[in-house]
Amino acid sequence: VPVGLLLSTQATGKDSGGNQVQHADALAEVQEEQEGTSFKAKVDGQAGDGGREVDAAAFGGPSAVDGAGTGEADEDGSWFGPAAPATPAPAAVDAKAASSGTLNDDQDRWLADMGLSEKDIRRNVEWRRCLADPEGCSSLDLSGLDLVGEIPSSIGLLTELTKVDLSGNLLTGEIPAEIGKLQNLEQLLLDNNLLEGTLPPELGNLVNLFDLRLHNNRISGKIPGTLGKLRNLEMLSLSRNKLEGRLPQSIGKLGGLVGIWLQSNNLSGAIPRTIGGMSSLRYFWAYGNDFTGGVPNTVTWLPDLVEFKVDKSVLENSNPRVLNYLRVKLNCITC
Secondary structure (H helix, E strand, O other), X not given: OEEEEEXXXXXXXXXXXXXXXXXXXXXXXXXXXXXXXXXXXXXXXXXXXXXXXXXXXXXXXXXHOOOOOOOEEOOOOOEEOOOOOOOOOOHHHOHHHHOOOXXXXXXXXXXXXXXXXXXXXXXXXXXXXXXXXXXXXXXXXXXXXXXXXXXXXXXXXXXXXXXXXXXXXXXXOOOOHHHHHOOOOOEEEOOOOOOOOEOOHHHHHOOOOOEEEOOOOOOEEOOOHHHHHOOOOOEEEOOOOEEEEOOOHHHHHOOOOOXXXXXXOEEEEEOOHHHHHOXXXXXXXXXXXXXXXXXXXXXXXXXXXXXXXXXXXXXXXXXXXXXXXXXXXXXOEEO
């Protein structure tokens, strides 16, 4: 049973300027998800973790069609399946037609012949519109549409994007490394999907990112140390995945990080002392892992700490002075 340390009163944010409301709303949204009061992923009308246990084939995903999901993107970002259809593509499937946002019967049949479900992300109107006009596409919000398929590598062509929200779908496969080319990106929301594989180190190239949400997926492997390069990051949500290994030392370089959610993974080793460098940290949730050792003494360097939630075994191995500091600082210990 996890033991959490938390403050009984709500702290106020430190954001200022034109981004104050946007950042505060994003933080509140993440907190709702972590506390289980809000879920974007829905399967057959049921919200929550159940969506991660459903075979994508049942929803017309790549595994439902022989050979689907094995195509590759060509130079202009178009997707081609393993075998070309018997008839040539209708003209309106090209970039000009994609910008219109409509498909006639012939075009729709052609895409269906390629093995793409109606819910495949590559058939989505907004997705095709962005590919047709990358310079005019600054935001891509396809959240909560029950989309299936893999995130196309052609997303790397959309270099003007500042926000990508693909949360609350049934997307499978790995996060493409090409996503690291989106250096204007400020928000990347891929939570509540069926994503697998490892976190690409190229995520560390997203130097303008302040909001990274990957929770409620099936992502495995280690947390890449390159995330320490995201100096503008304020929210990092990796909970409810299959991540393993140590929390990288470079995490301490995220001096602007307000919240980090790591609960319900397979992380191990000691919580690094470098968390003392996360001077803006307010929320640290890391229960449901295999951490050894205690709470590092450097937690006393975090002036704005509001919630610190770890497993009971971590608290039991902690310096009594550190625990006493947390009791005074956070007002209570709850089980």
